[in-house]
Amino acid sequence: MSERIDAEIKKTVCEGAGEPRGEVRARAMEAMAIVRPTRGLSRRLVIAAVGVAALVGLGFVPIPIGKAPGALERAMAAAEQAATVHIFTRIWTDEGETVRDEWLSEQGLRRWENWDDGELTWLQLAVGPWEVMYTPGQNGRTAAAEEIYDPCYLHPADMPDRAEFEGRFEWLRQVAQLFGRPQPEVQLREYREASLWGATVDVVEAELTTQKDQPFCFGGPYDEGTQILVVAEMDPATSRLFSVREYKLEGRRWQQTYEATYEWDVEIPDDLRQFELPAGTKLTRHTWWENRAEQALAQADTRDWTVTLHAIDINLSGDVVLSLSRVETPDSEMPSVYNSAPPLVVEAVGSAGEQYSQDNRFGCYNARHSGYWTTTLKPAKPNSYPRSITLTIWPYPESPSEDQSVTFYNIPLPPRQNVDDLFAAETEVIQY
């Protein structure tokens, strides 16, 4: 049955496609005779190849046709308008080839796969607030996966794409900011080029030497003092970036170390939203926030934040665990706090004057416009059983100020649970 289908598909495709025309063979032979095999890409060869190819009119070698000032900045701006991006990356090192296939979508999808020499080594898939991270079994280790409910993605402004889109271009953004300034260590070029068959592309090149504190560009890591060339290509019509390549200089040749191609606003195939864990995988599910994010025991606004107390849990020893969040108010004028926000500061007093100290241990899901935290309050006297608690919370900044704090008075306390580790009690392990 299978062989019959194979044969039928082969027949159908062969009938439909036909053979390349005879003149294609002549064209290919002519082109192959001219091109020179090379291990890397020598600068001298590039210049020679462009000249020769332009003379013979092959049509697939680009020809510089002018400058393209501001191309990179336009590409950065265009990237911010996109709703989806598919980035396919290859990185070459002495150890082998790594492939990364990455999809980001404003509709709340992020999928990231790493492949080493044809083997999947890492998968991360986030659909809405749920995120799965999977590591295949290797060298005797069991395949493992973690499933986490990340409440930040309940807020449209914190969907994975926006901050992450920008994160993928951070290095290019730094390059863009260098344009127009004297930079002896970095040579920058922006130009437009065209092939003889009409395609036009804006090219940005950055040539630099790696420093001790910056051994990475897109590829790498490199030894200190390695000369690097980054070439970014953009579509002049849409300003969108469609490829980035990186080379390191070895002797007198440019050796390619990195290549990424970009597809913008493409439809995301349905099967990318799913991943079936293979048999043998040990899955650990963290459901803490799934059970608490939609609850609200108390809520109030500071100047810039809406602070919510989602839940209170008490363990066997009387430690009080607060589940809190802060979300920027619509008219907030806060600068971005992504990746730099300190934890919330809490002062607590029990109904009979019991004192609590905030434990430094906290769990955090932090995004640009929201943050979800658990923080533990240790009672000064473990044997006290207050009926309620009053909480004063500073969401941000850390130093107390009147217009950036809220106080929730006399919040009833639940009974103690019969476990010491409340978080472990809400972690589920499934063996596939």
Place this chain on the structure above:
Amino acid sequence: MAEVDLAEAQQRSRQEADAALLSGLRQRLPEACAQLYDRFAPGIHRFAVTRLGDVETAEDVVVETMVSAVRDIRRFNSRRSSLAAWLYGIARRRVHLELRRQKRRKSVPPGAQVSLDGLSEASDGKDLAGGTAAKLDARSKVQELRRLLSDKEMEVLLFSCVEELSAREIGQAIGGSERAVHSILHRAKKKARERLARDE
């Protein structure tokens, strides 16, 4: 047992042929370039036409793949992939680049770019009217498969059923594991079987 021996013998013979071809390409022998073209251009052309639906662009992909292969032949590592997988990997990247260009141009769907004239030209004028009709019928089926299958499913199906690459080679060409290839191929064949069954 005899079948296994035959497969092994074929693989050995192909590896020996690849080694000889590689040696010739590294020495820049014209006959090696000709051999490279004759062995692989028809398959790459089939793959590109089927993916792009445009004969002329597919021919450009063939030429570009050949040129890239000759230029980068020293990068080829026979321990990492077969020659066929490496070449189809190059062709696949060219095809993806062209598909992106097509999307940017927002032109008519790729399938609609093929005219009767184009089909006749593509066959060096050997096509009679009946042959052209058969081609159009086949092309229409392929277009429908393209609509039914995801890009990756279509590629894996072509590499497996048409170009007869092994799952390992397909994985090398598309950057995936053998297991993933088997899984994609299973899905693709299921969809293809349902589509082809409608014509019976």
